[in-house]
Amino acid sequence: MTNLTKFYPGLNRVLVSKKDLPANDTGLVLTSASKYSYGTIEAVGSIKDAKDIDSTMFNVGDNVYFLPQSGISIDLDGKTYQLLTITELLVGEKANG
Numbered sequence: 510m511t512n513l514t515k516f517y518p519g520l521n522r523v524l525v526s527k528k529d530l531p532a533n534d535t536g537l538v539l540t541s542a543s544k545y546s547y548g549t550i551e552a553v554g555s556i557k558d559a560k561d562i563d564s565t566m567f568n569v570g571d572n573v574y575f576l577p578q579s580g581i582s583i584d585l586d587g588k589t590y591q592l593l594t595i596t597e598l599l600v601g602e603k604a605n606g
Contacts, residue, residue, distance in 0.1 A: 548575075573600065
């Protein structure tokens with residue numbers, strides 16, 4: 510597993526490791542699996558717009574949906590991640606409930 514403790518995303522960004530879309534038993538209605546990407550937040554950058562975006566909204570371990578064309582791919586320690594601005598996240602699922 511990659512050690513991300515020495516890396517952190519920039520302002521209003523999250524670092525996501527992409528995963529396969531889960532089976533559609535989550536309650537989220539997907540029209541086509543290829544229209545969405547899915548992954549786990551590995552790191553969260555500083556949140557600038559704290560009055561609009563609560564800094565507790567995005568946590569390491571949360572699973573998120575986003576459009577496949579969102580963000581940029583970035584290689585860190587031999588693994589590829591997706592670097593997204595927080596506004597590119599469509600739906601999130603808290604890791605702790």
